[in-house]
Amino acid sequence: MVEKIQIAHIPDDLPIYVACYKDVQNASFLKQQLLAGNQVYNYAFVDATTILSRQHLLAAAFRALNDHIHDRLKSNNVHSEIVVCLSSNNNIGDAFRRFGIQDSTKDLVIVKVGLSPEFASESVEGHLKDAIEGTPVPFDDAFLRQTCDLDKLRKTYKLGKPQQGKTVMNGNGGHATDERSDIEVQVLGLMALRGAT
Amino acid sequence: MSTTELQVQATDAQELIHLLPSPFTNTQPAPELLTQGAEALVYKTHFLTPAQPAILKFRPSKAYRHPTLDARLTKQRVLAEARVLVKLSAPDVRDAGVHVPGVLALEWDVARKVKNTGAEVERYRKEAQGAVSGAWILMEFVEGSSVKDLLRGVDGYVKGRAGSGNAVNAEEMVVIEQEVKGLLRRIGRAVGALHSKGGVVHGDLTSSNVMVRPYRKDHGLVNGDGDAHGEAEEDRCPNLSGDVVLIDFGLATQSTQDEDRAVDLYVLERAFGSTHPKQEGWFDAEVLKHQDGYKGSFKGSNVVVKRLEEVRMRGRKRSMIG
Ligand SMILES: Nc1ncnc2c1ncn2[C@@H]1O[C@H](COP(=O)(O)OP(=O)(O)OP(=O)(O)O)[C@@H](O)[C@H]1O
Numbered sequence: 001m002v003e004k005i006q007i008a009h010i011p012d013d014l015p016i017y018v019a020c021y022k023d024v025q026n027a028s029f030l031k032q033q034l035l036a037g038n039q040v041y042n043y044a045f046v047d048a049t050t051i052l053s054r055q056h057l058l059a060a061a062f063r064a065l066n067d068h069i070h071d072r073l074k075s076n077n078v079h080s081e082i083v084v085c086l087s088s089n090n091n092i093g094d095a096f097r098r099f100g101i102q103d104s105t106k107d108l109v110i111v112k113v114g115l116s117p118e119f120a121s122e123s124v125e126g127h128l129k130d131a132i133e134g135t136p137v138p139f140d141d142a143f144l145r146q147t148c149d150l151d152k153l154r155k156t157y158k159l160g161k162p163q164q165g166k167t168v169m170n171g172n173g174g175h176a177t178d179e180r181s182d183i184e185v186q187v188l189g190l191m192a193l194r195g196a197t
Numbered sequence: 198m199s200t201t202e203l204q205v206q207a208t209d210a211q212e213l214i215h216l217l218p219s220p221f222t223n224t225q226p227a228p229e230l231l232t233q234g235a236e237a238l239v240y241k242t243h244f245l246t247p248a249q250p251a252i253l254k255f256r257p258s259k260a261y262r263h264p265t266l267d268a269r270l271t272k273q274r275v276l277a278e279a280r281v282l283v284k285l286s287a288p289d290v291r292d293a294g295v296h297v298p299g300v301l302a303l304e305w306d307v308a309r310k311v312k313n314t315g316a317e318v319e320r321y322r323k324e325a326q327g328a329v330s331g332a333w334i335l336m337e338f339v340e341g342s343s344v345k346d347l348l349r350g351v352d353g354y355v356k357g358r359a360g361s362g363n364a365v366n367a368e369e370m371v372v373i374e375q376e377v378k379g380l381l382r383r384i385g386r387a388v389g390a391l392h393s394k395g396g397v398v399h400g401d402l403t404s405s406n407v408m409v410r411p412y413r414k415d416h417g418l419v420n421g422d423g424d425a426h427g428e429a430e431e432d433r434c435p436n437l438s439g440d441v442v443l444i445d446f447g448l449a450t451q452s453t454q455d456e457d458r459a460v461d462l463y464v465l466e467r468a469f470g471s472t473h474p475k476q477e478g479w480f481d482a483e484v485l486k487h488q489d490g491y492k493g494s495f496k497g498s499n500v501v502v503k504r505l506e507e508v509r510m511r512g513r514k515r516s517m518i519g
Contacts, residue, residue, distance in 0.1 A: 010223065011223050059301065069220065185337070186286045192300050193276075196305055
């Protein structure tokens with residue numbers, strides 16, 4: 001279930017590996033490993049309820065990798081930077097709190113950057129199998145649609161309320177995919193503008 | 198380096214790579230240069246995968262390449278454009294009828310450094326240094342064609358039919374004119390929504406900076422031959438249906454002043470007059486004063502259209518003197 005992804009424009013020797021888990025039981029343990037700086041747990045652990053779509057997460061990974069190759073990370077390493085890059089403001093603690101793993105996290109998106117050649121999908125998969133108590137699921141929009149908390153996301157990015165009556169206009173009832181792609185464009189823009197003065 | 202030197206260089210595919218900012222020097226397939234203005238290079242490329250087309254608008258900042266520009270100015274312009282685009286991509290603004298390309302990624306200063314992580318990234322940094330510095334916006338690619346190409350396509354079609362001895366008859370002509378007028382009203386409405394709901398004046402409204410994007414097929418709104426769109430083919434009349442999308446916000450400002458809005462309309466009117474003399478006569482009635490155009494698009498539109506008369510007068514006086 002670990003997917004290797006080569007993000008466009010990023011050098012070939014920096015692929016990323018993405019895995020998703022639901023019903024995670026040991027979130028607080030994982031969070032502690034991050035806080036303790038345990039190198040074995042050097043991953044981006046993202047709370048899946050804050051992710052709109054594959055594109056949303058991959059856009060953050062793109063910025064983190066680009067900032068990495070230009071040597072201007074805001075945080076400790078490229079993995080924590082992926083979490084920072086999901087945010088629209090420059091406060092790192094705030095980004096970790098909003099997008100990173102919490103004690104209560106049940107659904108996880110995990111990203112590993114292949115910084116050296118020994119990170120093959122298999123080795124990432126092997127480690128995660130032991131490390132994560134949860135059910136692996138594919139990294140796809142179907143999973144993220146189930147888990148994403150749109151109201152929280154609107155607040156996080158200060159997007160304002162969804163328009164009343166809009167779904168009536170579609171004649172489609174609550175057309176959730178539309179609402180997602182509706183806000184996705186602006187979310188990507190806000191992430192790209194982070195830190196601009 | 199002068200613009201002509203830049204052009205000479207740009208004709209050489211190898212050299213072109215060196216006019217790209219990092220990380221687009223890695224990009225496969227390489228970005229394709231679309232236009233080269235005085236200040237910006239516009240490339241067609243893609244976002245996260247080659248299947249997602251995107252536009253890279255790059256403003257090189259090296260003094261020796263573009264002596265007239267300094268880096269700070271470049272940065273401010275790119276950021277101003279990006280901020281306006283992000284503001285306008287809010288769902289409620291789009292629902293009001295403002296369509297713009299969304300911002301996908303952004304660079305305002307390649308050299309900005311937050312901290313050094315050490316030798317780990319040395320090799321990438323070396324590569325990056327070889328690239329041209331400057332500021333860039335990666336934005337959504339807008340499918341479709343500019344209003345300029347569409348209207349020229351319509352003229353070409355009518356002319357072509359006449360030339361081939363199969364001239365457009367009166368009935369057909371009415372249909373074509375209705376289509377064109379409908380498009381002009383939609384342009385007026387889009388600019389009105391930009392001014393009112395968006396709180397932005399564009400600053401450089403021309404028929405090249407207004408595009409028509411065919412409705413997406415999955416909405417079931419495309420009327421058949423989306424492929425005929427914009428092609429200046431003489432045996433087919435261009436399909437004018439689709440969303441009016443505004444591009445090139447390089448000179449845009451956040452303003453709700455009637456004067457700024459009126460000047461925006463004046464710029465568009467003048468651009469129309471010089472590029473589309475055939476349709477110029479319709480500009481006032483369709484773009485501006487039609488209930489489905491600018492006038493009907495927001496409450497304060499009357500005041501702006503009134504103000505436009507003053508702006509026109511000033512323009513005439515100026516051209517008489519100067
Ligand atoms: N998002 C887009 N989608 C499709 N085509 C685009 C897009 N942005 C720009 N283009 C094409 O590239 C051309 C040049 O772009 P643009 O007008 O933004 O650059 P410019 O005029 O050189 O910039 P500026 O006036 O800000 O210095 C446009 O006329 C259009 O044909």
